[in-house]
Amino acid sequence: MEIKGIKKLQLYGFNNLTKTLSFNMYDICYAKTLEHRQDYIKYIDEEYNAERLTVILTEVANIIGATILNIAKQDYEPQGASVTMLIAEDKVDQKPDGTSEHDELKSDAVVAHLDKSHITVHTYPESHPDQGVSTFRADIDVSTCGQISPLKALNYLIKSFCSDICIIDYRVRGFTRDINGKKFYIDHKINSIQNYIAKDMKDMYQMIDTNVYQDNIFHTKMILKEFDLDNYLFGTAKKELLPGEKKKIKQRLKKEMLEIFSGRNIPKV
Structure with missing residues (x-):
């Protein structure tokens, strides 16, 4: 995906703008029994180890x-x-012996560079203690310093986690200077994260933006439009459920999804 720049800036020194793309990805399902819930957690841990x-x-x-300079995984x-x-x-x-200067980095040096350019992911599978709703959350940060842009990986990441809900933040921090010393606080054109999402994917989701343009802060929330109960059941098929069960499970799932999407709890009526 092409990221449109502001004229092709001629810079003084290094482009030290920090561009950070942050995700909360959610997968929601219903696991009827304790065994099903345990199996769901096990499945997620294997699928996203x-x-x-x-x-x-x-x-x-x-x-x-x-x-890539260094990888730590757990x-x-x-x-x-x-x-x-x-x-x-x-x-x-590369050095003559096949190594690079970065092979000599010590662990403390690696940590010191984390505020520059890094990619991180943390996963959080969990289930409701008594209502069968289970969720898998992945928190992802792609932070770059320089001309490379994390926005290019936007569609790939959404697809990789088969997300029911995505909460996405993009922010550009710092400034860089042109050859005349003028400061630039952003080096590309953007008015919404949605501009960088593929059309076929946008058609699948309902999306809401909250943007603070003067501070180069962009926020988009996405939730799947279509809801087929069969796609949200783990360990149980829809045909195995009684009509009343289907209705209750569907209500629980939709309530969970709406609460996550809106960022607030919905009171019982």
Whole structure:
């Protein structure tokens, strides 16, 4: 995806604008029994373990044109996983022995660079203690410094997590200077995150924007338009449920999704 710049700025020194794309991705389902809920957590932990997440983030780095400097990954007990990937805009120069200057980075040096360019993901599978609603949340941050843009990976990330709901934030921080010393607080044109979402994907979701243009802060919430109960059942088929059960489960799922999408609890009536 092409990111439209502001005229092709001639810069003084390095482009040190920090562009950060942050996601909350949610998958919602109904698991009728305790065994089904435990199986759902197990399924999510296997489907999105640290190894698989590393593959996803590696592809993100490839899409945005970044070089991977360091990867830290961890699976947790009883559930969840995380991956942190330090990246750079420039290609890494190889030494004669096949190593690079970045191979010599110590762990404290790696952490010190995390406020520059990095990609992280943390997963949070969980289930309601007594109502059968289970959710999987993935928190993702793609933060770049320089000309590379995290917006290029937007569609790939949404597809990778089969999201029912996406809460997306994009922010440009800092400033860079042109050769005359004038400060620029953004180096590309944007008025909505939706501009960078593929049409076929936009057709699938209902979307709401809250943007603060003067501060280069962009916020978009997405929720799937279509609701087929069969797509939200884990361990149980729709045909196995009584009509009254179907109605109650559908109400619970829609309430959960609406609360997550709106960011507030809905009181019982």
